[in-house]
Amino acid sequence: MATRQTQSLARLMRAPAIILLLVWMLVPLAMTLYYSFLNYNLLSPGQTSWAGFFNYQYFYTDPAFFESIKNTIILVLGVLTITVVGGIAIAMLIDKPIFGQGIVRILVISPFFVMPPVAALIWKNMIMHPSYGVFADIAKFFGANPVDWFAQYPLFSIIVIVAWQWLPFATLILLTALQSLDGEQMEAAEMDGAPAYSRFIYLTLPHMARAITVVILIQTIFLLGVYAEILVTTNGGPGFASTNLTFLIYRAARLNFDIGGAAAGGIIAVVLANFVAFFLMRAVGKNLD
Amino acid sequence: MGQIVLTKVRKAFGEVEVIPGIDLQINDGEFVVFVGPSGCGKSTLLRLIAGLEDISSGKIEIDGKDATDAPPGKRGLAMVFQSYALYPHMSVRKNIAFPLKMAGMSEAEQNARIENAARVLNLSNYLDRRPGQLSGGQRQRVAIGRAIVREPAAFLFDEPLSNLDAALRVVMRQEISELHQKLKTTMIYVTHDQVEAMTMADKIVVLHAGRVEQVGSPLELYNAPANLFVAGFIGSPKMNFITGPEAAKYQAHTIGVRPEHVEVSKDGDGWEGKILLAEHLGSDTFLKVACPVVGEMTVRGNGEMGLHHNDTIRLKPRADRIYRFDDKGLALK
Numbered sequence: 001m002a003t004r005q006t007q008s009l010a011r012l013m014r015a016p017a018i019i020l021l022l023v024w025m026l027v028p029l030a031m032t033l034y035y036s037f038l039n040y041n042l043l044s045p046g047q048t049s050w051a052g053f054f055n056y057q058y059f060y061t062d063p064a065f066f067e068s069i070k071n072t073i074i075l076v077l078g079v080l081t082i083t084v085v086g087g088i089a090i091a092m093l094i095d096k097p098i099f100g101q102g103i104v105r106i107l108v109i110s111p112f113f114v115m116p117p118v119a120a121l122i123w124k125n126m127i128m129h130p131s132y133g134v135f136a137d138i139a140k141f142f143g144a145n146p147v148d149w150f151a152q153y154p155l156f157s158i159i160v161i162v163a164w165q166w167l168p169f170a171t172l173i174l175l176t177a178l179q180s181l182d183g184e185q186m187e188a189a190e191m192d193g194a195p196a197y198s199r200f201i202y203l204t205l206p207h208m209a210r211a212i213t214v215v216i217l218i219q220t221i222f223l224l225g226v227y228a229e230i231l232v233t234t235n236g237g238p239g240f241a242s243t244n245l246t247f248l249i250y251r252a253a254r255l256n257f258d259i260g261g262a263a264a265g266g267i268i269a270v271v272l273a274n275f276v277a278f279f280l281m282r283a284v285g286k287n288l289d
Numbered sequence: 290m291g292q293i294v295l296t297k298v299r300k301a302f303g304e305v306e307v308i309p310g311i312d313l314q315i316n317d318g319e320f321v322v323f324v325g326p327s328g329c330g331k332s333t334l335l336r337l338i339a340g341l342e343d344i345s346s347g348k349i350e351i352d353g354k355d356a357t358d359a360p361p362g363k364r365g366l367a368m369v370f371q372s373y374a375l376y377p378h379m380s381v382r383k384n385i386a387f388p389l390k391m392a393g394m395s396e397a398e399q400n401a402r403i404e405n406a407a408r409v410l411n412l413s414n415y416l417d418r419r420p421g422q423l424s425g426g427q428r429q430r431v432a433i434g435r436a437i438v439r440e441p442a443a444f445l446f447d448e449p450l451s452n453l454d455a456a457l458r459v460v461m462r463q464e465i466s467e468l469h470q471k472l473k474t475t476m477i478y479v480t481h482d483q484v485e486a487m488t489m490a491d492k493i494v495v496l497h498a499g500r501v502e503q504v505g506s507p508l509e510l511y512n513a514p515a516n517l518f519v520a521g522f523i524g525s526p527k528m529n530f531i532t533g534p535e536a537a538k539y540q541a542h543t544i545g546v547r548p549e550h551v552e553v554s555k556d557g558d559g560w561e562g563k564i565l566l567a568e569h570l571g572s573d574t575f576l577k578v579a580c581p582v583v584g585e586m587t588v589r590g591n592g593e594m595g596l597h598h599n600d601t602i603r604l605k606p607r608a609d610r611i612y613r614f615d616d617k618g619l620a621l622k
């Protein structure tokens with residue numbers, strides 16, 4: 001699309017899709033914004049009134065608010081770290097020709113096909129359960145006391161579950177990047193006397209930079225909204241120890257039936273997400289062009 | 290220093306034996322060209338020398354030291370790949386610096402060598418560009434630059450010019466030859482272009498199905514090919530081979546006549562034939578002639594010959610330029 005003519009034509013052709021997307025985005029956003037300024041509780045739907053900034057103030061002064069933001073950040077960063085580092089490692093392992101490669105690849109990818117609540121329930125009842133989970137069995141085998149994961153390390157447990165679910169995605173994207181790495185470049189580096197870790201630092205990592213960026217951007221968007229895994233395991237507790245922003249909004253809307261408060265929380269979450277997106281694009285977005 | 294000696298080097302990929310066993314000596318400072326048809330094992334042999342493939346059996350010595358099991362980085366050889374294999378996210382400067390950095394050389398020494406290489410290769414204005422922003426010829430020079438800064442014992446080239454257009458290929462061919470004059474370092478050069486082989490080499494190694502058919506200087510191979518394969522491979526257009534009674538007149542199973550060693554006349558003596566095809570190149574005319582006595586012949590005449598399709602002519606081979614071969618295809622003295 002080099003010439004000016006093709007550019008304006010391209011703009012015209014793109015317009016319908018962009019307008020559709022805008023409408024799709026703006027209408028719910030406007031409605032949420034509107035609700036956030038109302039006193040609107042489902043327990044008394046008749047008594048809706050104008051609330052001004054009360055909902056925001058209420059949400060903001062809630063002690064759980066800052067804890068939930070902190071939890072959101074820890075959750076996102078924790079899962080990103082595990083999936084990117086683990087994804088690179090697994091991708092490099094299954095990129096090598098090994099016996100039963102096809103089967104291994106399918107097995108690696110399969111966690112992605114398990115729905116989040118199902119995955120969380122499996123982890124809760126079969127793996128991390130303090131009396132009949134696999135981890136408890138292992139602990140007992142070594143004579144140690146089983147850990148009650150969701151009571152003692154609630155946020156960490158959720159990070160593990162979510163990371164397990166997203167690891168296949170990261171692995172898949174990073175594997176395709178790895179497979180497009182030119183073999184002759186690697187051989188040239190070998191001839192240049194670069195040992196394996198130098199080849200990894202100077203060739204493999206820069207080559208995968210774009211894929212890593214994609215993984216970080218896409219996962220961040222989804223990880224900001226983690227919800228089902230918390231609902232079926234810790235329910236946000238103990239206390240607010242594993243409540244993230246999404247779950248806090250859920251609590252407002254579905255446990256307290258406070259539509260106005262939930263909407264205000266939703267708007268705050270949108271603002272925060274954009275904030276994160278802005279800094280993320282500045283930090284890693286340059287890898288994309 | 291850059292003497293390389295191969296002793297009974299054999300390479301098999303699984304069941305398939307690609308190189309059944311090669312003995313070869315490459316002397317310090319020589320420009321050696323490996324030629325041969327596609328799939329004959331030229332690249333494989335070069336990669337064995339580089340250490341990028343493990344040899345199945347045999348021995349490789351570099352400068353008198355056994356290098357059979359040495360990793361590629363420790364053999365002191367530099368390779369220029371057909372695809373250039375530049376590091377795409379590094380600038381030209383960083384590309385050239387990479388082997389020096391890996392060797393732990395000081396910044397000052399690195400810069401001195403890079404400046405020097407850039408001057409020799411006309412790259413000084415491009416040092417801060419990325420490989421993606423260079424033309425094919427410039428990329429080729431960067432790849433050579435990355436090889437020369439290391440001051441290796443020998444350079445290995447695998448068809449380095451095959452991605453360039455014809456004109457640039459001629460220029461780069463001369464540049465590589467000049468570089469060899471200047472550096473006097475051993476170079477091993479793989480190509481299937483016999484013009485490159487003839488013009489650049491001190492010594493040509495003709496390979497066929499993983500075997501060395503003949504080793505010699507370009508003119509030795511042209512004047513005294515050891516067998517039918519070499520005779521047919523070296524020289525363009527290809528040598529004409531004649532068997533049967535005409536060959537028997539020369540006490541040979543097969544005789545070979547190069548297209549440029551035939552006198553063409555309208556009505557002199559020699560084999561009579563009819564022109565099937567006449568290619569007028571200006572400087573030369575190539576004729577494809579159907580001769581009832583000896584079969585189809587390709588001959589080269591001068592550019593001004595007024596000969597055309599279907600003309601009847603006579604072909605007389607130069608008596609001192611007839612190559613004779615026995616029934617096994619080996620040259621007769």
Ligand SMILES: Nc1ncnc2c1ncn2[C@@H]1O[C@H](COP(=O)(O)OP(=O)(O)OP(=O)(O)O)[C@@H](O)[C@H]1O
Pocket residue numbers: 302305307325326327328329330331332333334481
């Ligand atoms: N990794 C491999 N596994 C199996 N066979 C291989 C491998 N690499 C090369 N070969 C085979 O070895 C033979 C020689 O290959 P090689 O690449 O050395 O040919 P070449 O002379 O360089 O040909 P070209 O002029 O086309 O580059 C070929 O028949 C090829 O199929």
Ligand SMILES: [Mg+2]
Pocket residue numbers: 331332333
């Ligand atoms: Mg080859």
